[in-house]
Amino acid sequence: MxxxxxxxxxxxxxxxxxxxxxxxxxxxxxxxxxxxxxxxxxxxxxxxxxxxxxxxxxxxxxxxxxxxxxxxxxxxxxxxxxxxxxxxxxxxxxxxxxxxxxxxxxxxxxxxxxxxxxxxxxxxxxxxxxxxxxxxxxxxxxxxxxxxxxxxxxxxxxxxxxxxxxxxxxxxxxxxxxxxxxxxxxxxxxxxxxxxxxxxxxxxxxxxxxxxxxxxxxINIAPTQVDLAAVFGDELDQLRTIHPDRRLRLAIAGECRGVWDGQRLQQMLGNLVLNAIRYGAPDTPVRVSVTGEDADVRVVVANNGAAIAPADIEQIFEPLKRGADHEEKYEEDSHLGLGLYIVREIVKAHGGEIDVRSEQGETAFSVRLPRNR
Known part of the structure; x- marks a missing residue:
């Protein structure tokens, strides 16, 4: 049968x-x-x-x-x-x-x-x-x-x-x-x-x-008219209070007004700057530049320090991921490994793009935010 x-x-x-x-x-x-x-x-x-x-x-x-x-x-x-x-x-x-x-x-x-x-x-x-x-x-x-x-x-x-x-x-x-x-x-x-x-x-x-x-x-966002120069300036002032021993620089160029969720973009910048503080050389400044262009605004957060390994670059925005040497160098860190993942999701919710470059002793995260999505 x-x-x-x-x-x-x-x-x-x-x-x-x-x-x-x-x-x-x-x-x-x-x-x-x-x-x-x-x-x-x-x-x-x-x-x-x-x-x-x-x-x-x-x-x-x-x-x-x-x-x-x-x-x-x-x-x-x-x-x-x-x-x-x-x-x-x-x-x-x-x-x-x-x-x-x-x-x-x-x-x-x-x-x-x-x-x-x-x-x-x-x-x-x-x-x-x-x-x-x-x-x-x-x-x-x-x-x-x-x-x-x-x-x-x-x-x-x-x-x-x-x-x-x-x-x-x-x-x-x-x-x-x-x-x-x-x-x-x-x-x-x-x-x-x-x-x-x-x-x-x-x-x-x-x-x-x-x-x-x-x-x-x-990520839930509530877009309104926002001036990124004011929003990011306020966020960096708060971070300077928390990290008085670190130098945080902000450079503004062009028109930086648009329709975004200001609180979410503050969170985005805060996560990027804290990441730069955590992994960058402590005796060098964290540099934030905001450049207004015709259709969008570009935000770059850069720091000096050891370059990120190519294998880590590939998964850097994935949740709950950390570099291979993280546990060895940062045993007292108490974060969940979600910061850069949240950054990517905030950028995505605004219709923007984010990428990272790490070479010759400098790491830079670059964000493009459409001005009026």
């Missing part, structure tokens, strides 16, 4: 073994009833049987074994994809999901071999089954990973949002302690709390922005 026919005729026996195995995947399956344990097993098996009955070239079979079967445009989710989403929501982990497919493959082959004489077993059917199961597994793993990542991002976003209120209370209390003028020790302790709270607030802002982009929402 051909394997496709065997699967369709023995559907209940195969699904029963699927259910029995799924029930052993604890703790997720502990309180699940039969319909939930079986989930989309029957639909997955029907798809496998249909695949086995469909004529395919060797090339098509090979691609399918890698999980690259062609998908129709605007086609609905497959049973394997829907199954993965439901398993993720039920608390299964990715190893348990993969184990279901391994067990399914073994159950089908074992029942088929027990039922049919050996001389009637077609080895090509075995190969085709492996390819079909691999394709279903690839579809499941892709959707499972996406579902888990989305849930994680939502959790982190809610956590970041909910932490703002107690953090604001801490900062307000610290400011009150400083204002009391109750002695040098109290004032010094309150000042430390204020600085630490500001760093935590910046980390939470980066975390919330990161989660917005990972959820497909992008």
């Amino acid at each position: 051909r394997l496709a026919d065997f699967i369709l005729q023995n559907m209940e026996a195969i699904v029963a073994q699927w259910e029995a195995f799924a029930a052993t995947l604890l703790p997720a399956a502990a309180n699940m009833k039969s319909p939930a344990l079986r989930d989309h097993a029957q639909q997955i098996l029907q798809a496998v049987a249909k695949d086995l009955s469909t004529a395919q070239t060797r090339e098509a079979q090979f691609e399918k074994s890698k999980g690259h079967a062609p998908r129709l445009i605007d086609a609905p989710e497959t049973a394997a994809q829907t199954h993965a989403i439901l398993r993720a929501r039920s608390g299964f982990d990715i190893r348990q999901l993969a184990a279901e497919y391994r067990a399914l493959r073994a159950s089908i082959l074992r029942l088929w071999m027990d039922e049919c004489p050996r001389d009637e077993l077609d080895m090509d059917d075995v190969i085709r089954l492996n390819e079909a199961i691999d394709q279903a597994l690839a579809e499941s793993l892709g959707h499972f990973s996406a579902q888990v990542e989305q849930a994680r991002n939502l959790l982190l976003g809610m956590l970041g949002h909910d932490m703002r209120s107690p953090l604001q209370t801490i900062q307000m209390t610290a400011s009150y302690l400083v204002a009391l003028n109750a002695g040098e020790n109290v004032t010094r302790a309150g000042s430390r709390l204020i600085r630490s709270g500001a760093r935590m607030h910046a980390l939470l802002d980066d975390l919330c922005d990161f989660n917005r982009t990972k959820l497909g929402l992008g």
